Amino acid sequence: MVETVKQAAASAQGAPYLRIANVVKKFGDTTAVDGVDLDIRKNEIFALLGSSGCGKSTLLRMLAGMERPTSGKIILDGEDITALAPYDRPINMMFQSYALFPHMSVADNIAFGLKQDKMPKGEIDARVAEMLDLVQMRKYANRKPFQLSGGQQQRVALARSLAKRPKLLLLDEPLGALDKKLRQQTQLELVNTLEQVGVTCIMVTHDQEEAMTMATRIGIMSEGQLLQLGSPAEIYDYPNCRFTAEFIGDTNMFSGPVVVDEPDSVEIDSPELGSRIHIDHGITGPKGMQVWASIRPEDVHLDVVPQPAGPNVARGEVHDIAYLGSFSVYHVKLASGKVVKSMVAANHWYENSITPPTWGDTVYVSWRPDMPVVLTR
């Protein structure tokens, strides 16, 4: 496991700007972060994605210096910062709650970090003005945080964490405190600002949409370990384990032994499907090995006319339909009781002049042999 992650890290182009080397954090008997190796390139927006309690926040707090690793090293721009106190690190963080100082004005909040560096007053004023312009909050400079809306508070928090021109910016659930509509609008705005400033950035989130929209690379974390690293497309199209496949997007998972193992194709016997899954590429693994096949709902075809029996085809009945406007998700119950999800575009039915199937109708699900992703763990 660790090997694959290392390989992925090594294949990243460019010299690492931040290196997290075998970092472990234990709280008593529980291991929150279990040997994470991670290289971050300069000016990259990297997202650590995982469900709550997976260790991503602990890793972030170790980068900020709020927690000290039990073992391992953190090296930023050639400097070992593992033992450096938070106030001595060239790293700033935007907190989930924004943590704006309620008794200070917007301008004073932004100036706070600069004052700690004993910057001359003229320079502080100039920098604060620059930051206010960056986040378009100039006319709110004298407001107190409680006089701002959630979105405005987020922009002030961003300005404050960028004011010291940190080498590394940490974002803890950056938009978690905003409501959904505002969040989508703010995601791209935030990315634009970060790219405009050109800052290396690590964000932590449990929201896969947020990570996919904002990050150039994503790391999937579970139980303190980094499971997979890659661009949003790589992670979605080529998950390397069941956790990633199920955590990112929606998927249909079938398990079974490999029954045919040719160099250019394999077949998996799936009792749940009631037939075999044929895949048109080879896998590394012995015959008889228990594997999983993951097929995305958008790759599952739904037909109302009978299909010839064979691999990658199954008959079932419509169990549920989730109508989502531009597309619908059909839940098809197979003979084994297994429910397969199929995503069908709204215009599919009328463009082909087919009456859409409804509850209880017999339908056929199928997929192309290049669609399933074979997972061994």
Next chain:
Amino acid sequence: MHNKLSPFLKGVLVVGFLFLYIPIVSLIVYSFNESKLVTVWGGFSTKWYVSLFNNEQIMSAVKLSIQIALASALAAVALGTIAGFVLARFKRFPGSTLFAGMMTAPMVMPEVITGLSMLLLFISLQQLIGVPSERGFITIWIGHTTLCMAYVAVVVRSRLLEIDQSLEDAAMDLGARPLKIFFVITLPLVSQAIASGFLLSMTLSLDDLVTTAFLSGPGSTTLPQVIFSKVRLGLNPEINALASITVLVVGVVVLLANYLMLNAQRNRDKAIAAAMRESGAHS
């Protein structure tokens, strides 16, 4: 929810308020009584107020009580804030449970015990090192501070637990050192708790009788002691006058504080509403 109270509930409410306030009202009314007898109305007069201000014993007791209250409240706020901070923010250290227990002990300890043990301590200290040379201002001050700081610690601690700890983390992240964070971030955020701790301490100190009785000396008699000794000798309309003034002062202070707080809250609400309107107009 019922908006209207039933006649029974109204009756209970009226009886409750009468029970609470009739004694105070009668006290104020009788402070203007001409007669020396407290229970017999002899016509309107302000003579007890005049004689109250001419009574040097009472006036010096008032002065001493206020001095002790201010000094105790100041010391209690300083020590209690630090203790509250330790209770709320420090990770568990060896003896932290003991510390928390000992911090709040003066609140639940019978005052007779606190007073007596302090008296014994001061007497043996005097015999051993000669300090404190006599019982008076200093000993009462120490006694009241001990009692009051427990209350301040509890108030400050609960306020600190309410405050988002990421505010302090953010200050540290932005380059402030722990001591600076305490003064620039933490202290302003708990200032209201400290102010209410100060007022609470003053009130506690002003009407403390038991501990004071153990710790006061011949030359130092506080106001509650004077009142208590006078009442024992028979009710005196001067005391009524004194009590009426106290009620007036306390009433005005409470009303003023309420008014200021309400005003601040109203301005805050207005500002928030304005911010919401603006952001709504933008999006």
